[in-house]
Amino acid sequence: MDDKTLLVRTTPPPTDEELREQAVTELRKRRELAGHLTAYVLVNTFLVVIWYVSGAGFFWPVFPIFGWGIGIVFHTWDVLWPQPTEASIRTTMDRISRRR
Template sequence: MTVHQTPVTSSVHLSTAAPVDPVVDPMVDRSADSTKPDRTQPETALHDEAVRRLKEKAEFRIHLVIYALVNGMLVIIWAMTGANFFWPVFPIAGWGIGLAAHAMDVYWKHEPTETEISSEMDRLRHR
């Protein structure tokens, strides 16, 4: 037994509506999503910079949590072995230097000013 399907048609006719062209006009830029706010070029650059900085801060927080967990486990291992010398100080200090450098890069990054950039360009020209 075969089933025959008939197309369902709507009884509503929109005589005032413009006909819908199924062909996409290649000259129309449809890359922008209509739900997103229209941003000017400087605002888009600012948005991208904000997203980049938020990602860097999230990466630093992950780094900090891993640092605390790993070094906490090393301290627990030291305490359980009953060693007299606090040997976890070496990985804590060594990794701590890297963690501090990461924090400085994320939170205290110095963006060069136009004066500094032009000064450096002049220095490179006169080598």
């Protein structure tokens, strides 16, 4: 067998139990994101109200809004970004094996 021959392994389709486990994991991640977004909106709304009631000078709530917002963006990315497909995994594996 020469170096250019690719071995193709076929993986069996996932079982119902594996699919159920993956679905439960995805639903939990989405629920956690919803909780995170709710807390973000409620806490930052409360901070803006405090800012307004205390005289509405320099808009200091921008710091927690921006800082926490970065965390929200990364959390959203983690939950909504698509998982790698089997094809992309195989392509990357082939590229890595060619480097050796």
